[in-house]
Amino acid sequence: MTSPASQAYVDTYLAEDDHLADARRRADELGVVPIGPAAGAALGFLVSVVQARSVAEIGSGSGVSGLWMLRAMPADGVLTSVDLEAEHQRHAREVFTAAGIAPQRFRLIAGAGLEVMPRLTDAGYDLVFLDGDKVEYGEYLDEALRLVRPGGVVVFDNALWHDRVADPAHRDPETTAIRDLLERVSTDERLRPLLLPVGDGLLAAQLVD
């Protein structure tokens, strides 16, 4: 395993600009934990390699992950982002606008992930990023596999959940839900999975054509 020094090196290897720093400051004020810098870069990389033009996100927060993904998409790429808290999305909107992202490139929907996802288009997304309620991760997977096109990718943040997932002593609902998700993804023959130990853990899975 990498040492804390190496982890810190990885997290500062790619510097974030003032707009991402502003989004992190806002997240802090709201009490929201955004994706880490290295995991944000990995997420943007995945968006770029699948040449995503259409991305769905559950858990907008103040827009850290959203800005990483919008910047990794082409100029006509659109992010649809869902959050329970309209106030969080107000900050995300301000962050995207200040960063020069055109308003037609992001659609912010206030609501619960599991209520909004059934209304989104089947196979209409190149990548679906899940970062809402950890207890709902299994249900997010069911919905995300309907939303993502063949060859597209689903990605979950917090797949290591503060080192709790790897420690069998932890059996709280969030940890258990994430463990169950990891087990399902690793055994589902429709998926090509990848667990990345960046930040708090990123679980990616490609829906095999």
Ligand SMILES: C[S@@+](CC[C@H](N)C(=O)[O-])C[C@H]1O[C@@H](n2cnc3c(N)ncnc32)[C@H](O)[C@@H]1O
């Ligand atoms: C970890 S933060 C998201 C951080 C964001 N992805 C980023 O990296 O900047 C989780 C967000 O999910 C939202 N959330 C929590 N439960 C939710 C649910 N059931 N449906 C939709 N959003 C939810 C919270 O309001 C919060 O803004």
